[in-house]
Amino acid sequence: MNAFINHFNFQFRVGIRDKQAFMLNYLFPLGFFFMMAFIMVDINPDFLETLIPVMVTFAIIASTLLGIPDPLVKAREDGIYRTYKINGVPALSILIIPALTAMLHLLIVCTIITVTSISLFDAPVPVDWFGFVFTFMAIAAASTGISVLVGVISPSTRMTVLWSQVIFLPSMLLGGLMIPNSLLPEAAGKIAQVLPSTHAMNAFNALGMGSSADFNPWGSVVILVLGGLLAFGLAVYLFSWDSRNAERRGSPLLGLLALLPFLVGIFLS
Amino acid sequence: MTESIIQVKDFRKTYGDFVAVDGISFDVKEGEIFGLLGPNGAGKTSTLESLEGLRDLNGGSMRVAGIDPTKEQPKLRNLIGVQLQSGGLPETFTPDEAMKFFCAYHDVAPRFDLLDRMGLEGKRKTQYHELSTGLQRRLALALAVAHQPKVLFLDEPTAGLDVPSRVELHEMMRELQAAGTTIILATHDMAEAEEMSDRVAIMLSGKLVTIGTPMEITAKGAGLTKVSVRTKNSSLSNSGANFPAVNQHTQKEDYDVYFSTDIGPTVSAIIAHVEAQNDTLIDLRVERPSLEDRFLEIATSGGTK
Numbered sequence A: 001m002n003a004f005i006n007h008f009n010f011q012f013r014v015g016i017r018d019k020q021a022f023m024l025n026y027l028f029p030l031g032f033f034f035m036m037a038f039i040m041v042d043i044n045p046d047f048l049e050t051l052i053p054v055m056v057t058f059a060i061i062a063s064t065l066l067g068i069p070d071p072l073v074k075a076r077e078d079g080i081y082r083t084y085k086i087n088g089v090p091a092l093s094i095l096i097i098p099a100l101t102a103m104l105h106l107l108i109v110c111t112i113i114t115v116t117s118i119s120l121f122d123a124p125v126p127v128d129w130f131g132f133v134f135t136f137m138a139i140a141a142a143s144t145g146i147s148v149l150v151g152v153i154s155p156s157t158r159m160t161v162l163w164s165q166v167i168f169l170p171s172m173l174l175g176g177l178m179i180p181n182s183l184l185p186e187a188a189g190k191i192a193q194v195l196p197s198t199h200a201m202n203a204f205n206a207l208g209m210g211s212s213a214d215f216n217p218w219g220s221v222v223i224l225v226l227g228g229l230l231a232f233g234l235a236v237y238l239f240s241w242d243s244r245n246a247e248r249r250g251s252p253l254l255g256l257l258a259l260l261p262f263l264v265g266i267f268l269s
Numbered sequence B: 001m002t003e004s005i006i007q008v009k010d011f012r013k014t015y016g017d018f019v020a021v022d023g024i025s026f027d028v029k030e031g032e033i034f035g036l037l038g039p040n041g042a043g044k045t046s047t048l049e050s051l052e053g054l055r056d057l058n059g060g061s062m063r064v065a066g067i068d069p070t071k072e073q074p075k076l077r078n079l080i081g082v083q084l085q086s087g088g089l090p091e092t093f094t095p096d097e098a099m100k101f102f103c104a105y106h107d108v109a110p111r112f113d114l115l116d117r118m119g120l121e122g123k124r125k126t127q128y129h130e131l132s133t134g135l136q137r138r139l140a141l142a143l144a145v146a147h148q149p150k151v152l153f154l155d156e157p158t159a160g161l162d163v164p165s166r167v168e169l170h171e172m173m174r175e176l177q178a179a180g181t182t183i184i185l186a187t188h189d190m191a192e193a194e195e196m197s198d199r200v201a202i203m204l205s206g207k208l209v210t211i212g213t214p215m216e217i218t219a220k221g222a223g224l225t226k227v228s229v230r231t232k233n234s235s236l237s238n239s240g241a242n243f244p245a246v247n248q249h250t251q252k253e254d255y256d257v258y259f260s261t262d263i264g265p266t267v268s269a270i271i272a273h274v275e276a277q278n279d280t281l282i283d284l285r286v287e288r289p290s291l292e293d294r295f296l297e298i299a300t301s302g303g304t305k
Helices: A002-017 A019-043 A045-067 A069-077 A080-086 A091-121 A129-153 A157-174 A186-192 A196-208 A217-238 A252-265 B044-051 B095-106 B112-117 B133-145 B163-178 B190-196 B214-220 B263-276 B291-300
Strands: B004-015 B018-029 B033-037 B059-064 B080-083 B151-155 B182-186 B199-204 B207-212 B225-231 B246-252 B255-260 B281-287
Touching: A002 A019, A002 A091, A002 B095, A019 A045, A019 A091, A045 A069, A045 A091, A045 A129, A045 A157, A045 A196, A069 A080, A069 A091, A069 A129, A069 A157, A080 B080, A091 A129, A091 A217, A129 A157, A129 A196, A129 A217, A129 A252, A157 A186, A157 A196, A196 A217, A196 A252, A217 A252, B004 B044, B004 B182, B018 B044, B018 B059, B018 B182, B018 B199, B018 B207, B033 B044, B033 B190, B044 B059, B044 B151, B044 B182, B080 B133, B095 B112, B095 B133, B112 B133, B133 B151, B133 B163, B163 B182, B163 B190, B182 B190, B190 B291, B199 B214, B199 B291, B207 B214, B214 B291, B225 B263, B255 B263, B263 B281
Parallel strands: B033 B182, B033 B199, B080 B151, B151 B182
Antiparallel strands: B004 B018, B004 B059, B199 B207, B225 B255, B225 B281, B246 B255
């Protein structure tokens, strides 16, 4: 337990001490938040209604998908996991600690976003804090799980960028952050239901902000939680200690199984 | 130094069709410094990494301190220490954090004194990527020995170190040996291997071509002993004298240099010749073939000599 706490402490400090990690954990989501709050609300006052769920979802997606996989791949390429293995650091700790510390950083950032949105920009206050926090935890779990899986199955840092963008860009464009799901063409809206951000926005709006849902919000929460757990489980199963030693328990393509809950999400109504 | 602490039997390691290690066997005795030598691609790293539990075997068996490294990793981790060749630590780790981190996983108290001993006393709060190569290697060694392992694996431990650091590291290796630690030393530095190792094994193309003390291995070679002689009146230089067992004679600066297959008769004859010429011996140096000479001989012959 002492070792786990030490490891957690160190990893948490890395998220602040490392320039790239600090940028992705704090500067990027908060900078984007302030830019959107100052500019977008001025251009489109209706944006204020969804400022909190949009920016919280954006912060989670951006920090995890852009911030978690790359350090995991780099650590494997640099032989850090070899050192860890020799010294008895469990694979589970190697994967779960970055996920937990990322969630802690997200909690801090999302608290800043929520409090600032309310106090500085007069954004609507969540009507159901339990639903809001529960949705936050669900999307944080889903996004960190997927990000850890991307870091595990990517053969190189170049591929990490590609895999991350395959999820991040559609999430930004179709995932309810820029255009509500209900305003998308029906086919596009259904396809968007495969994205974690679509389910996050659906659940945030319905369970936290008291707005109407595009489809079953608790179904979205279940899909997010199941997707996150499945992705994390697959990451543990497919974990490889060493980029020079390609032996692992299964093909990286097994990682695609993590999409299953989200594919089921297409059928939510 | 009688009990074997490492036993390797018919060890084989392949990567696809490529055979990296082809059925090697050797023992390492408790408390000895064992040098593992070989050119790049000889199979040293595969052997070391398998002993460290980092790779599975494709044949044969291994025991390290009575433990099967492929099947009993959790037991192995407190018995071995490994100083890896490069990197291996997060860039933002400070030496203090690294010591605390790994000692916690080994369930022992942090050995900050080792950091001071390794010359890191002013750098304990400096991030790993800001340390010089030498200090990074010293940190890696301090971390490798902090939990007092029974077997210590050193992979090119002095690469990138300056002379005082090398001397300090060698001194530390001797101290660890005196305290009962067995050291497996993989190095390209033949002088280091010859000076530090009780026994060495030379690998070539996945096979173990020779094993023994450095003296035994050099003695097996066809290498010639070099005898360099300098006299007051240079009576040897133009004498045309033939000395027994001498294969070759050259001159370098003020020295006459003879390459001998049998040092005793050669030196006796040279001294007798100098005295007979009423000359005076100023300097006489005898250089036996080094481990490096023998290693080159083995490597160039493909292991047949």
